[in-house]
Amino acid sequence: MSFATTPDQDALVEVAREFGRKRLAPFYRQREREGAFDRATLREMGELGFFGVEVPQVHGGLGLDCLSAGLVLEALCESDYNVGQLSVTVSLAATVLARHGDTSVVGPWLAGMVAGEILPAIALTEPGGGSDAANLVLRARRDGDAYVLDGEKTSTTFATQAGFAIVWARTGAAGARGISAFLVPLDLPGIRSGVFEDIGGRATGRGWLHLDGVRVPASHRLGAEGEGFVQVMQGFDYSRALIGLQCLAVARQSLEETWASAAERTSFGSPLTAHQGVSFPLAEAETHVHACRLMCLQTLWLKDQGLPHTTEAAMCKWWGPKLAFEVVQTCLLVNGHGAYSTAMPYEQRLRDVLGLQIGDGTAQIMKLVIARQKAGRRATTP
Numbered sequence: 061m062s063f064a065t066t067p068d069q070d071a072l073v074e075v076a077r078e079f080g081r082k083r084l085a086p087f088y089r090q091r092e093r094e095g096a097f098d099r100a101t102l103r104e105m106g107e108l109g110f111f112g113v114e115v116p117q118v119h120g121g122l123g124l125d126c127l128s129a130g131l132v133l134e135a136l137c138e139s140d141y142n143v144g145q146l147s148v149t150v151s152l153a154a155t156v157l158a159r160h161g162d163t164s165v166v167g168p169w170l171a172g173m174v175a176g177e178i179l180p181a182i183a184l185t186e187p188g189g190g191s192d193a194a195n196l197v198l199r200a201r202r203d204g205d206a207y208v209l210d211g212e213k214t215s216t217t218f219a220t221q222a223g224f225a226i227v228w229a230r231t232g233a234a235g236a237r238g239i240s241a242f243l244v245p246l247d248l249p250g251i252r253s254g255v256f257e258d259i260g261g262r263a264t265g266r267g268w269l270h271l272d273g274v275r276v277p278a279s280h281r282l283g284a285e286g287e288g289f290v291q292v293m294q295g296f297d298y299s300r301a302l303i304g305l306q307c308l309a310v311a312r313q314s315l316e317e318t319w320a321s322a323a324e325r326t327s328f329g330s331p332l333t334a335h336q337g338v339s340f341p342l343a344e345a346e347t348h349v350h351a352c353r354l355m356c357l358q359t360l361w362l363k364d365q366g367l368p369h370t371t372e373a374a375m376c377k378w379w380g381p382k383l384a385f386e387v388v389q390t391c392l393l394v395n396g397h398g399a400y401s402t403a404m405p406y407e408q409r410l411r412d413v414l415g416l417q418i419g420d421g422t423a424q425i426m427k428l429v430i431a432r433q434k435a436g437r438r439a440t441t442p
Contacts, residue, residue, distance in 0.1 A: 065131065069127075069128050069131055072109075072113075072128065072131075072132060073131050073132060073134075073135045074135075075108065076108075076110055076132045076135035076136050077135040077136075077138065077139075079104075079105070079108060079110070079136070080135060080136050080137075080138055080139030080140065081139055083101060083104065084101070084136065084139035084140040084143055085139035085140065087101075087140075088139065088140045088142075088405065088408065089402070089405070089408060091140070091142060091143075091263040092142075092262045092263055092408060094263070095255070095262045095263060095265060096221055096263060096265060097142075097143070097146065097179075097221065097263055099176075099177075102146075102176035102177075102179075103175065103176045103177065104176070105136075105143075105176050106174060106175040106176025106177065107175075107176070109121075109122045110132060110136060110147065111146075111147060111150045111173060111174050111175075111176055112129075112150050112151065112154045112170070112173060112174040113128055113129035113132050113151075114126050114128070114129040114151065114154075114155075115154045115158065115170065115174055116158060119154070119158060119167060119170040119171055119174065120170065120171040120174040120175060121154070121170075121174050125360075125364045126298060126301075126360045126363050126364050127357065127360040127361055127364055129151060129302070129360075130301065130302055130305050130356065130357065130360045132147075133147050133148065133151075133302055133305055133306060133309075134305045134306070134308070134309045135309070136309075137305070137306045137307075137309035137310060138309045138310070138312065138313040139313075141261075141306065141307075141309075141310050141409065141412045141413065142261055142262075142263040142264050142412060143263075144306040144309065145217065145261065145264050145306065146179065146218070146264070147302075147306075148299055148302045148303055148306055149179075149180055149181075149182060149217060149218065150173050150174070150180060151298065151299060151302060152182060152295050152296075152298065152299040153173065153180035153182065153226055154170055154173060154174070155294075155295045155298055155299075156226055156241065156282060156291055156292070156295050157169065157170055157226070157243065157282065158170060159291075160241070160282040160283035160287070160291055161243060161282050161283075162279055164279075165243065165277075165279050165280055166243060166282075169223075169224055169243065172223065178222075178223040178224065179218045179221050179222045179223060180218070180222055180223070180224060180225070180226065181216050181217060181218045181219060181222035181224070181225035181226070181246070181269070182216065182217065182225070182226055183213040183216050183225040183226065183227040183228065183244075183269055184213070184228050184292060185213060185214055185215040185216070186198060186211070186212060186213060186214060187212060187214045191421070191422055191424070191425045193228075193289070193292070194235060194236040194239065194289055195234075196228060196229065196230045196239055197211055197230065198210065198211025198212065198213065198227070198228075198229045198230065198271065199211060199229060199230045199231075200229035200230065200231050200240060200242060200276075201231075202231070202278070203275070205277065205278050206275045206276060206277055206278055207229075207231075207242065207275070207276050207278060207280075207281065208273055208274065208275055208276075209227065209229055209242070209244065209271045209273075209274045209275075209276060210271060210272060210273060210274075211229070211271055212268065212269065212270050212271070213225075213227065213268060213269040213271075214268045215266060215268075215419060216253075216266065216267055216268060216269055217261075217264045217265070217266050217419070218264060218265055219253045219254065219255060219265055219266065219267030219268060219269055220253045220254065220255050220265055220267055221265050222246055223245065223246060223247075224243055224244060224245045224246055225244050225246055225269060226241055226242070226243060226244075226282065227241070227242050227244045227269075227271070228240070228241050228242075228288045228289070228292060229241075229242060229288075231285050231286065232285065232286055236289035236290075237286050237289070238286060239286065239288040239289040240281060240282075240283075240284075240285045240286060240287065240288040241281070241282040241283065241287075241288035241291055241292065242276050242280050242281055242282065243276075243280045243282060244271075244274065244276055244280065246269075248274050248275070248276070249274070249275075250271060250272045250273045250274040250275075251269065251270070251271055251272075251274055252269070252270045252272075253267055253268065253269050253270070254267050254268050255267035256268070258415070259411050259414070260408070260410075260411030260412040260413075260414055260415050261411075261412050261415045266415075266419075296373070296420070296421065297363070297369055297370050297373040298360075298363055298373070299420065300359075300373040300374060300376050300377035300420070300421065300426075301356050301359035301360050301363070301369070301372070301373050301376045301377075302356075302360075303376070303377055303380060303381065303416055303420060304352065304353075304355070304356040304359075304376030304377060304379070304380030304381075305353065305356045305357075305376075305380070306380075306416075307380045307381045307383075307384035307385075307413050307416060308349055308352055308353050308356065308380055308383070308384055310384055310388060310409050310412070310413055311345070311349050311383065311384040311387035311388060311413075312349055312353075314387060314388050314391040314406060314409060315342060315345055315346060315349065315387060315391060317391070318342060318390075318391040318394050318395060319333070319342060321394075321395060322338055322339075322342070322394055322395075332394070338394055341390050341394070342390070342391075342394065345386075345387045345390055345391075348383055348387070349383065349387060352376070352379050352380055352383055355372060355375060355376060355379075356376045356380065358372065359372040359373050359375075359376055370429065370433055371429070371430050371433040371434070374421075374426040374427070374429040374430050374433075375426070375430060377420065377421055377426045378421075378422075378423035378426035378427060380416075381413055381414075381416040381417045382417055382423060384413045385410065385413050385414055385417065388406055388409045388410045388413060389410060391406055392404075392406040392407065392410065428440065
């Protein structure tokens with residue numbers, strides 16, 4: 061078992077980290093104020109290959125392994141958590157499109173995402189569904205060579221910035237087996253969208269989509285009818301590990317800054333780090349972040365090997381965001397009154413990472429996934 065990264069991985073990560081320091085970190089707060097991404101910056105990222113690192117080269121990606129994609133994501137998120145959210149969404153969308161879509165249909169959309177020209181949206185959650193992802197109401201009705209979609213999606217990241225959405229809709233009977241997925245360009249007639257006033261993650265523009273009689277060509281269906289739920293669950297097994305790294309990158313950066321600032325500041329004639337009340341909580345945070353990060357990297361390695369990783373992915377998703385929130389809060393408190401203002405990045409980081417304790421699967425759902433993997437569905441069903 062090797063824990064070493066390759067020279068090629070190290071070089072790519074360093075390019076991403078340096079780009080983040082120069083082009084992302086200085087504008088982290090500005091993107092929050094504007095509530096959107098700067099498209100020129102996204103195109104720069106596309107040119108450098110930061111989107112869809114694992115996407116096959118035939119679709120414009122680098123064609124690397126998922127572990128490399130996770131390392132690049134981590135490097136970028138040190139500077140801007142929300143840009144990382146876009147990277148995760150691109151990876152999830154690309155996984156679904158490349159595996160289940162008609163190449164002639166999904167090819168241009170894949171290439172646009174990888175180039176940083178097109179933003180994707182994942183339209184799964186509905187107002188009355190929440191964590192019950194199999195209980196969808198939005199319906200897709202077959203009409204000749206097209207499907208007609210009617211219904212509403214909520215908690216959709218990039219709702220007003222995206223060029224297309226992968227929309228999961230009911231095409232059959234109740235339950236998971238009646239769900240299908242569609243690539244839906246968001247400029248089609250009958251689509252309206254809006255943005256929520258969230259406390260964090262504002263650059264990503266979480267919002268809603270309303271589809272009223274939207275006609276989508278049958279060629280835009282991803283896979284066979286009734287396979288949509290399995291597709292998204294398989295995709296989540298990948299994105300959940302990425303989300304863990306996304307959040308932990310913020311925690312690691314906060315710790316690095318806090319160790320440095322605490323060593324420079326003095327209290328009662330000694331550096332703050334000489335006081336165990338300061339250094340011990342930071343040491344504990346370092347230990348927990350290190351352990352969780354290794355689990356996320358192992359999960360990506362398992363995926364690259366074609367091995368089961370559903371349990372590990374769920375562990376990454378519930379622990380990573382929770383741990384990151386706790387660590388950033390600890391760093392804010394250690395930095396004192398100055399960190400309680402917007403002059404330092406901790407308050408924004410705190411608000412941002414909080415969102416992924418809800419989105420993309422709550423901690424309760426992740427723990428249920430783990431329990432079912434260990435004890436079986438029948439033994440964990442009330």
